[in-house]
Amino acid sequence: MNKMKELWKRVTGFSLLFPLVCLVIVLVVNLIKTPDFFKISMNNGVLYGYVIDILNRSSELIILAVGMTLVVAASGGTDISVGAVSAVAGAVCIYSLIGGASSSVYRIPYVLAIVLGILAGTACGAFNGFLVAKLHIQPMVATLILFTAGRGMAQVLTQGFILYVRKESFKFLGNFLPGVPIPTPIFIATIVVVLTFLILKKTSLGLYIQSVGVNRKASRLVGLNSSLIIFLAYVFSGFCAGIAGMIITSRVYSIDANNAGLNIELDAILAVAIGGNSLGGGKFSLAGSVIGAITIQALTTSLYAMKVTADQLPVYKAVVVIIIVALQSPIVKRWMKNIKQKLASSRNGKKVEA
């Protein structure tokens, strides 16, 4: 009995429990509504199925959520420019690759173009970081600049056209590598998550970020370079946005500066919140944000599977998100605790009577 209690305590004390439960509920509802939800089939040498689709489609979101998690933790603010920055990165990549018109000829090696694209994203992150960490501009305002100007910059490169890359190799990153049945974005997202996790684990950066996020002044006095750490978090977020931009453009082998990564920053922030992270900064869980990102995509995909149309989707999504976020609020948690206590005491009362 005691062992059970201890186990229960450990399970309920596990901070990722709630995000995981949310994800599981979404999946279970799917299973009931769409019985072949978990079916995975092989077609033309690649895997198909809702689950694969969810993981594939959530890759960009996972990558952005990882960067967003660190930004939120270190600065207590959000980077709302990541969607626009990924469009900038995509535009830089494609423009340097084929120039100002759709083409099937590479001007420079493909790998170099990718590096340039990611560098562009990182530079945008550095700009944001400079504004927030050095000039102490509020994160929302600082990143609002690129949020609005970023797509304009991308437009300058593409001159308002949608540029297509008509070459098979350009599709590898966002679709499938020849002979590999699993979509490439899943690999990229996994690598980003694992590498970030290892960096945080193997250096004390994770502790530094939390410390600065909790108390910037005190952190400075114990010898941490608070500004540098916040700066780095934004640079990293820009880097992640750059990678996401590569996947987004490769998926559709084109850059549409107006629509690439549109509104994805909001999903990234949401992923961080659903993962149980405080948007006020400080303590964070990378795994939570990843689960959050998958939950959001699972929700979207399953709503599509239930034949909800694209224009109605946001309504249903909003309802579910409100429920998930409300359940995590401390007030609701306290209500639940009170109800539980009342139930327990009334049960005890009955026992005494008996």
Next chain:
Amino acid sequence: MMNENKPLLTMRHITKTFPGVKALSNVDFTLRAGEIHALMGENGAGKSTLIKVLTGVEEMETGEIYLEGIDHPIINRSPQEAQAIGISTVYQEINLCPNLSVAENIYIGREPKKFGRIDWKTMNKKSSELLKNLNIMIDVTKPLSNFSVAIQQMVAIARAVDISSKVLILDEPTSSLDEQEVEKLFLVMRKLKESGIGIIFVTHFLEQVYKICDRITVLRNGCLVGEYETEKLPSVELVELMIGKEIEDLAKLSKEENDEENNEKKEIVIDAKGLGHTGTIHPFDLKIHKGEVIGLSGLLGSGRSELARAIYGADKPDQGELYFKEKKLQINTPLDALKSGMAYLPENRKEEGIIEDLSVRENIIIALQARRGMFKVISRKEQEEFADKFIDLLQIKTSSRDVPVKQLSGGNQQKVILGRWLLTNPDFLILDEPTRGIDVGTKTEIQKLVLKFSEEGKTILFISSEIDEMLRVCNKIAVLRDRKKVSELKGDQLSQSNIMKAIAGGDTKDE
């Protein structure tokens, strides 16, 4: 005559547990109208918890609270509810909005209105008058953050006093006031007492208790020790009741008489030449020898903390030179100071000391980790060893090394920060008000530690508002006035009256 007064507030059998700690068990407390009642006890004795239960910040598990005029037990679920029935509080840490004006702070949530809009004129006028009653003449339209901590504290008190109250709780109100300001506060307290308000006064300053309180309730380890009339309880007995064992008399604690000449020959650890930071401290010269404990004395705002901050690089000095162990040191950030062997325990524990959401363990190792750099991670096992070592050495009361440090009482938080710095094994340790808001027992412990470090050859810069304490631990005291270092006292010159004279200087000025 006080005895005949009817109880104003009665608390019976109050019990409250926190994870792993029984904060209050079966505590009774009675407050009579028109009395000032001291609530005394060591850190973690349960004073703050009792206050929090009374004001609805925490929920009690069992127990009853009665307030005069209400014929049923009261349960406060929030400080607002407590305030509505006449229980107001001024907390140890100032809970006001620094970015709002003084007047806004006083009337926030109950602004005078005219045609549904805030009546600024009335609000400013009333605030001015209110503060005038406390002998504070300031521009109430200026942001609160423009004023010293002491003034901010007084504003908090003015606010609480103004909200009509039967019971006024003052939780460590004097810990950031200098003596004149304390006197002013006492005048106000006596006035309030005459008008029939019951005041609960939580403090660590024994002499203040004897100056102003009618009655004392002592708590220890969450239990009630007893209620006493101040007149009938000598201070030595009071301290014994609080500590629960006979402690060495504070007065007996005294430094080994350092041979002055001997000291002068020792290595110079700190040698500041014309060091200054524009706007906070005028250029000063200061020499500190190895193993010395040097005190900085002066009124609040005289520049004592600012001098220390300039040496540590918390405010980067913009004039002069600093030699550390006879080598010129260019300090741009606190990290430079830390790396060369300095440590700095800041004055404001909540804002600059603790990193509240991180665990006790993380709070202890963070400075060492910062010093080692990002890539030399202290392993989890080492971290736990370090944390346990200092929890044990400094007797930090915590249910585990992994609880967030914000769950600890103030004194224990201070010990955690002390542990953080000791772990870096500094040669030069700056302690800015290390004993503020800390009980007598811990205070003595910290003073003893300071003397021990100096014996071990560490050099210490000690800042305290209490001259007694400074005389007990310091070999040399530098006095500051109006952001200038004005004199240095050592050897036979070290006496209360000499320091007072130096602090006061030619002219005494109010804030």
